[in-house]
Amino acid sequence: MRTSIKIFTAALLMLAGGCYPSDMGPSWPITETQKSFEQMDAAMRQQAPAVADAVTGERIVRARAEPHNWLTYYGAYDGQRFSSLGEINAGNVARLKPAWVFQAAPIGLVANPPSFSLEAAPIVVDGMMYLSGWDGYVWALNAATGEELWRYRHAIPLDLPLCCGNVNRGVAVARGKVFYSSPNGHLVALDGRTGKPVWTKIWLDPRAGESSTMAPLVVKNLVIVGSSGAEYGVRGHIDAFDVDTGQRLWRRYAVPKPGEPGSETWGKNDAWERGGGSAWITGSYDPELDLLYWGTSNPSPDFDGSVRPGDNLYTNSVLAMDPDDGKIRWHYQFTPHDVWDYSGVNENILFEAGGRRLLAHFDRNGYLFVLDRRTGQRVSVTQFGDRVTWGRIDPATGDVSDRREPTREGIEICPGPAGSKEWPHATYSRSTGLLYTPVIDACATYRTYPTEFKESLSYFGGDFKVDPSQVRGGGVKAYRPNGTLAWEWRYKFPIVASLLSTAGDVVFVGTPDGMFIALDARSGRQLWQFRTGTGIHSNPVTYSVAGKQYVAVPTGWGGWIKGFAPNMFGHERGSALFVFALP
Amino acid sequence: MPGRAKFAVAAGIFLILLASCEYGGLLRPSVLGQVDPEMAALLNELPNLDEPNEALIGRLFATGGASRVDVGSDGIMRDKIRVPKDEYLWYPAIIIMPRGGTLELDITNEDQRPHAIFAPSNGERQVLELPAATRGVVRVTLDQPGMYWFGCPVANHANRGMLGFVFVKGEVPPEARLDRPPQRQPGNRRPPRAHQH
Numbered sequence: 136m137r138t139s140i141k142i143f144t145a146a147l148l149m150l151a152g153g154c155y156p157s158d159m160g161p162s163w164p165i166t167e168t169q170k171s172f173e174q175m176d177a178a179m180r181q182q183a184p185a186v187a188d189a190v191t192g193e194r195i196v197r198a199r200a201e202p203h204n205w206l207t208y209y210g211a212y213d214g215q216r217f218s219s220l221g222e223i224n225a226g227n228v229a230r231l232k233p234a235w236v237f238q239a240a241p242i243g244l245v246a247n248p249p250s251f252s253l254e255a256a257p258i259v260v261d262g263m264m265y266l267s268g269w270d271g272y273v274w275a276l277n278a279a280t281g282e283e284l285w286r287y288r289h290a291i292p293l294d295l296p297l298c299c300g301n302v303n304r305g306v307a308v309a310r311g312k313v314f315y316s317s318p319n320g321h322l323v324a325l326d327g328r329t330g331k332p333v334w335t336k337i338w339l340d341p342r343a344g345e346s347s348t349m350a351p352l353v354v355k356n357l358v359i360v361g362s363s364g365a366e367y368g369v370r371g372h373i374d375a376f377d378v379d380t381g382q383r384l385w386r387r388y389a390v391p392k393p394g395e396p397g398s399e400t401w402g403k404n405d406a407w408e409r410g411g412g413s414a415w416i417t418g419s420y421d422p423e424l425d426l427l428y429w430g431t432s433n434p435s436p437d438f439d440g441s442v443r444p445g446d447n448l449y450t451n452s453v454l455a456m457d458p459d460d461g462k463i464r465w466h467y468q469f470t471p472h473d474v475w476d477y478s479g480v481n482e483n484i485l486f487e488a489g490g491r492r493l494l495a496h497f498d499r500n501g502y503l504f505v506l507d508r509r510t511g512q513r514v515s516v517t518q519f520g521d522r523v524t525w526g527r528i529d530p531a532t533g534d535v536s537d538r539r540e541p542t543r544e545g546i547e548i549c550p551g552p553a554g555s556k557e558w559p560h561a562t563y564s565r566s567t568g569l570l571y572t573p574v575i576d577a578c579a580t581y582r583t584y585p586t587e588f589k590e591s592l593s594y595f596g597g598d599f600k601v602d603p604s605q606v607r608g609g610g611v612k613a614y615r616p617n618g619t620l621a622w623e624w625r626y627k628f629p630i631v632a633s634l635l636s637t638a639g640d641v642v643f644v645g646t647p648d649g650m651f652i653a654l655d656a657r658s659g660r661q662l663w664q665f666r667t668g669t670g671i672h673s674n675p676v677t678y679s680v681a682g683k684q685y686v687a688v689p690t691g692w693g694g695w696i697k698g699f700a701p702n703m704f705g706h707e708r709g710s711a712l713f714v715f716a717l718p
Numbered sequence: 719m720p721g722r723a724k725f726a727v728a729a730g731i732f733l734i735l736l737a738s739c740e741y742g743g744l745l746r747p748s749v750l751g752q753v754d755p756e757m758a759a760l761l762n763e764l765p766n767l768d769e770p771n772e773a774l775i776g777r778l779f780a781t782g783g784a785s786r787v788d789v790g791s792d793g794i795m796r797d798k799i800r801v802p803k804d805e806y807l808w809y810p811a812i813i814i815m816p817r818g819g820t821l822e823l824d825i826t827n828e829d830q831r832p833h834a835i836f837a838p839s840n841g842e843r844q845v846l847e848l849p850a851a852t853r854g855v856v857r858v859t860l861d862q863p864g865m866y867w868f869g870c871p872v873a874n875h876a877n878r879g880m881l882g883f884v885f886v887k888g889e890v891p892p893e894a895r896l897d898r899p900p901q902r903q904p905g906n907r908r909p910p911r912a913h914q915h
Binding site for chain 1 (some may be wrong): 800802824826828836837838839840841842843844845846847848849851852853854855856857858859860861862863864865866867869871876886889890891893894895896897898899901902903904
């Protein structure tokens with residue numbers, strides 16, 4: 136009897152306790168209403184001048200006629216990162232002072248927390264600046280004062296497959312809209328006046344390992360983007376969308392299917408399905424030839440080439456494409472059958488020399504390639520990396536000999552996976568006629584390890600390690616178009632920020648320890664420096680408002696530090712845009 | 719009634735109550751098979767997991783729980799969250815959406831202290847303040863699969879337990895997927911779909 140009472144009581148207790156419905160509770164009236172975070176910022180107008188309305192593809196073609204603006208990612212379609220502004224020059228740059236600072240810090244959790252950093256090239260249109268940041272942010276700022284006029288934030292999942300950093304390299308502006316590709320692969324067209332979405336297209340599949348970091352490029356009526364994710368065994372691609380409607384007009388895969396041109400370079404297996412070749416750096420464009428030049432990254436898996444015999448086209452290449460349909464007119468592969476992660480996405484600078492239309496490309500593999508950009512014909516190949524042991528390229532034939540490949544036991548090879556130069560861009564000065572490149576002097580110990588492919592997991596086929604003893608700093612090198620060295624400036628750390636050259640004969644460079652430095656473009660002599668307090672891994676730009684020249688540099692130490700400056704992994708993080716002017 | 723019969727009736731009532739209880743289902747072999755004895759023993763060692771100021775991981779396992787949203791005829795996904803008295807906790811702490819879209823959270827603060835929610839949403843973060851003993855609704859848009867966080871920004875409530883997550887299930891649209899045959903998945907799961915352009 137007593138036993139059954141106990142059991143009965145226990146059952147009642149379980150009903151009262153364990154089965155308490157989860158939604159039971161007081162039923163009160165709804166009295167509280169939501170606000171957006173922006174509504175809680177009384178300092179923000181949430182309205183900007185309609186300067187983006189008048190920007191068109193035709194106007195960007197003539198970007199050099201309006202040097203007060205920075206209309207597109209590289210400043211102009213030619214990829215030169217050169218400005219003809221000269222108010223700030225080698226004679227007075229030493230007097231440069233901060234004009235204003237824009238700060239942005241994470242609130243709450245962000246994807247890949249140690250890696251967030253401002254990497255963008257701010258776009259400047261008639262006194263307005265459009266800047267993108269890590270974790271889904273886009274800001275519209277007054278370019279003369281730094282006042283924030285509107286803000287857009289795309290919700291970014293915490294579990295994105297970000298190989299290397301929670302970063303974004305910028306926006307594009309045209310026809311009243313600001314185009315932004317979010318890390319999770321939404322191409323968003325924002326109203327230039329309000330920052331509200333006009334149209335949105337999902338163009339990537341993060342569940343397959345894809346993500347986005349690059350700045351879109353507007354060409355004619357198209358907004359063009361390239362995918363990230365070659366560390367996850369994706370099949371890289373470049374997509375073009377209609378500027379006004381967001382309709383996708385074409386997609387070009389960098390890795391061909393069986394039977395397509397280039398498929399003969401992949402062996403007779405299914406490696407092409409996960410062959411890599413993403414396209415995560417903005418291309419350049421020649422409007423007269425009507426050719427788009429877009430770089431492609433490493434094949435997958437990165438270090439174990441045994442599963443993908445052959446040259447692996449069109450990875451590690453520049454693709455010259457018809458912008459109207461994405462057809463490949465010609466290609467040039469910088470590193471055939473790459474097993475070092477020498478992603479070939481680096482910028483392609485279009486310039487003229489000796490009466491020829493040329494293309495200059497400083498590749499991660501340590502070589503400067505100069506090509507005829509009408510045909511893709513090789514003009515010259517010059518070693519610019521300090522230590523290059525992965526292979527030797529014959530300048531006459533382009534053939535690679537003496538290849539040193541990763542082994543199961545581990546082997547030192549130079550440069551490391553970040554290359555003799557990572558993505559941060561070189562510049563061509565129309566004033567001096569020189570090409571300037573940032574340089575990393577580092578080697579790595581590479582090791583292969585068989586890796587079974589599983590969608591969304593990293594697919595390296597090995598690993599690498601950069602010991603501090605293998606890093607010897609870096610610097611800036613200036614080359615004549617014929618490949619001869621004009622000057623070199625050395626620094627104690629690798630240089631991983633884009634260079635900016637101006638008609639004032641100044642080259643601006645940022646460093647991992649946060650120094651923003653002006654060099655004499657003709658001699659390499661250091662003229663000025665400012666300590667920003669955190670590392671620089673971004674795209675400085677210059678512009679003017681009401682006749683006053685400004686130099687803007689996004690700061691914040693992050694990105695793929697393990698690859699390009701592992702000895703600086705512990706350096707202070709930050710997130711600010713510094714803007715300088717003469718007093 | 720003989721003692722044996724009474725025992726049988728009591729046991730029967732017990733089993734009926736157990737079966738009708740939503741936790742009774744947790745005694746299924748398929749669920750029990752997922753219990754990690756070492757983890758269960760570890761949680762048992764930790765004192766007062768249902769009290770404030772204890773480890774977040776314990777609170778999520780022990781009390782926060784997960785919830786599947788209701789999908790309305792208007793397509794809006796809805797769920798209710800309570801903030802129980804004295805616990806610094808979202809209940810449930812994990813909201814599961816079957817696909818991307820609009821999510822509406824109806825939140826009741828049963829606590830005697832003020833709370834608020836920072837909720838992720840495309841375009842802008844949404845904020846709902848919840849003074850003591852109030853109720854409010856926050857509507858957000860999350861249009862892509864993945865894991866998003868929400869939290870209470872008051873004092874350090876988020877790290878004392880008021881940290882929650884929204885899991886958005888589903889896939890990106892067909893035109894956004896890679897043109898290739900289905901690939902092997904982690905854990906040897908079946909590929910989610912076949913897709914070719």
